[in-house]
Amino acid sequence: MYLDFLKVVVLLSLLFVKGLSRQNSTSAGNVTIGSIFTKTSLNGQVADIAMRAAVDDVNSDPRILGDRTLVLSTSDSNFSGFRGIIGGLRHMATDIVAIIGPQTSEMAHILSHLANELHVPLLSFTALDPTLASLQYPYLIQTAPNDLYQMTAIADMINYFGYKEVAVIYTDDEQSRGSMVALGDRLAERLCRITYKAVLPPELNATIENITEVLVQISRRESRVVVVHAFESVGRMVLKMANSLKMVQNGYVWIATAWLSTVLDSRPSSATPSEVFEGVLTLRPHTPDSAMKTAFFSRWKNLSHGSIGLNPYGLYAYDTVMIIAHAVGEVLRSGGNISFTHNPILSSMRGSLSTLRTFDAGEQLLDNIKNTSMTGLTGQIAFQPDKSMIHPAFDILNVNGAAGYKQIGYWSNYSGLSIVPPEELYDKPANRSSANQQLRSVMWPGNTKVQPRGWVFPNNGRPLRIGIPKRVSYELFVSMDEDTKEISGYCIDVFLAAIKLLPYTAHHVFIPFGDGLKDPNYTQLIDSITTGAIDAAVGDIAIVTKRTKRVDFTQPYIESGLLVVVPIRNQGSGAWAFLQPFTGPMWAVTGAFFVMVGIVIWILEHRINDEFRGPPRQQLITLLWFGFSTMFFAHRENTMSTLGRMILLIWLFVVLIITSSYTASYTSILTLQQIPPSIRGIESLINTDDPIGVQRGSFVRDYLNDELHIPKSRLISLETPEECEDALTSGRVSAIVDERPYMDLFLSNYCKFQAVGQEFTKSGWGFAFPRDSPLAIDMSSAILQLSENGELKRIGDKWLKTQDCSRGNTEGQDELQLISFSGLFLMSGTAGFLALIIYLCKVIVKYNRNNGQATESTTPRNGAARTTPIQRFLSFFDHKEEDLDSRSKRKHSEVIP
Ligand code: SER
Secondary structure, X not given: OHHHHHXXXXXXXXXXXXXXXXXXXXXXXXXXXXXXXXXXXXXXXHXXXXXXXXXXXXXXXXXXXOOOEEEEEEEEOOOOHHHHHHHHHHHHOOOOOEEEOOOOHHXXXXXXXXXXXXXXXXXXXXXXXXXXXXXXXXXXXXXXXXXXXXXXXXXXXXXXXXXXXXXXXXXXXXXXXXXXXXXXXHHHHOOOEEEEEEEEOOOOOOXXXXXXXXXXXXXXXXXXXXXXXXXXHHHHHHXXXXXXXXXXXXXXXXXXXXXXXXXXXXXXXXXXXXXXXXXXXXXXXXXXXXXXXXXXXXXXXXXXXXXXXXXXXXXXXXXXXXXXXXXXXXXXXXXXXXXXEEOHHHHOOOXXXXXXEEEOXXXXXXHHXXXXXXXXXXXXXXXXXXXXXXXXXXXXXXEOHHHOEEEEEEEEOOXXXXXXXXXXXXXXXXXXXXXXXXXXXXXXXXXXXXXXXOEOOOOOOOOEEEXXXXXXXXXXXXXXXXXXXXXXXXXXXXXXXXXXXXXXXXXXXXXXXXXXXXXXXXXXXXXXXXXXXXOEEOXXXXXXXXXXXXEEEOOOOEEEOEEEEEXXXXXXXXXXXXXXXXXXXHHHHHHHHHHHHHHHHHHHHOOOOHHHOOOHHHHHHHHHHHHHXXXXXXXXXXXOOHHHHHHHHHHHHHHHHHHXXXXXXXXXXXXXXXXXXXXXXXXXXXXXXXXXXXXXXXXXHHHHHHOOOOOHHHEEEEOOHHHHHHHHHHOOOOEEEXXXXXXXXXXXXXXXXXXXXXXXXXXXXXXXXXXXXXXXXXXXXXXXXXXXXXXXXXXXXXXXXXXXXXXXXXXXXXXXXXXXXXXXXXXXXXXXXXXXXXXXXHHHHHHHHHHHHHHHHOOOOOOOOOOOHHHHHHHHHHOOHHHHHHHHHHHHHHHOO
């Protein structure tokens, strides 16, 4: 691009330069240097005075150039890039050894191509576009810190004050564009960014309308941190208009690049009341205090005749002349000549351009310049191997009413922001840690010491629209009362507590999301932020990767990971659980041994013990009774034989062991042992084909499908905890996968389920904001504060108190339940019932027999009271069986003598 432009320029030059009579100003005793400045510009004026002073000083010191005289040939570019380039060509046509300037970067880009070809070094302290430092322009040396450093300083300041978003106003020229790229890069390194670029027409073409338009645009944006990088006169217009639009006021942060400090230094009294930019921050190249500098400041009044104040660019102008003079002196001392030869490319051209000649010692001069090591008005002067100045540093100024400005600190490329001059730090190890960054207090626009927060809600007073999920299950987290429309829940309380901690008021309205019939889709809720339908989303929203790519989340306010929940399978349930301690063969053998012991004891005792004698039926009963009663050590019959006692002793020991083992085993079955579930975590769940329950609307469904490759056909959407319970109990799903906060509530209500395996994701819930929203950062700090002061826990305790299944809410889990013994009770009850029936039958049979005999023998004779059959039965039941037997026998003998 530049080469094309160069061609145009060269053609134009043919016209302009034609007729230029060649003036060889480098006569034997003169060394000529050129300068290209806009003489009416602030820096042009300051530089002109300073350069002339330097030329005088060089010429009055023969140690520098010996008997040669340094001559300064000036050219006025008059705010025009074109004139600047023509001025450069004119200089080169007069055999100059170096050019100071040009003033602006667009000229520098073009002239540096000529400088490369003609070996004429260009030294500029005002064309500070960082791209000019490139290796493409070896003959261009920037003798003041270039804008890369100024932009780094601004980025450090923005970072220091904690701002994340910046709006910039700059003129659309090479100087500013390159600087804005550098600022963007430096901000990005500090996780900040330029959110709005307001571009003004280049050079002096910006009108009040242009400026008003960009300022109105800025006032509508979120960021209240504005950087102004422009030519001095345009910059002043911008701040003036901003002042009249009441934008240099409370809430705004204005950072003007070094143009403003040059105005403050050079024209302190020119400011009208509308140009008192109270609270604006600006930078000024830092030049260490020294006797030389003080002397030059004292001399300045005479030099300038009070026309303009000295600013650092005057010092750089002086030093630049000195750099060239010393370098030329070196060339001369080393035997070099100030001579020029025809350039082979140009000499083939016709016209005046063929008269442009190459400086023979240009390369040596350039080397000498790059190797400069001297102390000047600006301090130590030397260049890095990449041509940049050593120790670039800036003063940081705060415009402060009548006093002009107050210096609040320094920035150096060595140690960043400090309140001590950088030269005091160069001997110490560099320390750019954030703890070491310091500035003094700032008086901000609006005459306040309270630091502006740097952004406003972009909606200009409209309350923030906060989307909330209209949940139908787990309403403890977020819910809306359909009648009162009141929004409440754990997440809402956390949000309200956090927003109260913000250092400003954030008016908001809740906008329910969902139809209220089923849980809404949370991913769609997040999408509403990106479409601008809502300004933020608050609720039980999981911070998951896919979402973080679209919105910014606050710090998590509750932990949440995914859990697998399955039913507990307990061995000890069921009517016949008491049989479980023993296997079938064990029960059979134990029963057989009870009978066998009875038989053995009967054989041993039968002949000697009356208790084992009697009718065969009775003996059989005794045998069985004896055998089984040993189970409880409740046998009543005495054993008389020695062998019998021995057998009994051994057997009782065996019974002791069997019963205690049974007791222990049965207790353990009923209280402790649960059958290990076949699903033991997410891994084993993935390996089955079982259906899995997931919450409707949750990210879990997509996560299981996309990340864990579980087919969608296995994923069953469930809504309420009741539906989950039913699905797990009925076996419709084998497991449920959901986030811990939901599952904690679920498990505390349904103790028959358990979580298996570890939480297999680690995440949390946060509030979602649009990307790069400063509110997200402030809310994160507020959430941390809530966590530190215990408020978060209190809100959690209020809403999410869960019951512990292992204690108060065991409900039939660990106790021995009636059902476990129902078999035994059924057996014993049935036996008792049957015994009663049998006994009753036997009594009725006996009664009928007795009653029949009594009717035959006793007929009422003389009207004695007659009794009913029920009375007679009760009377019969009331008498002892032996007595009845003997009475009936007696009556029978009376009737039949
Ligand atoms: N917490 C879930 C999600 O964020 C909703 O249940 O998707």
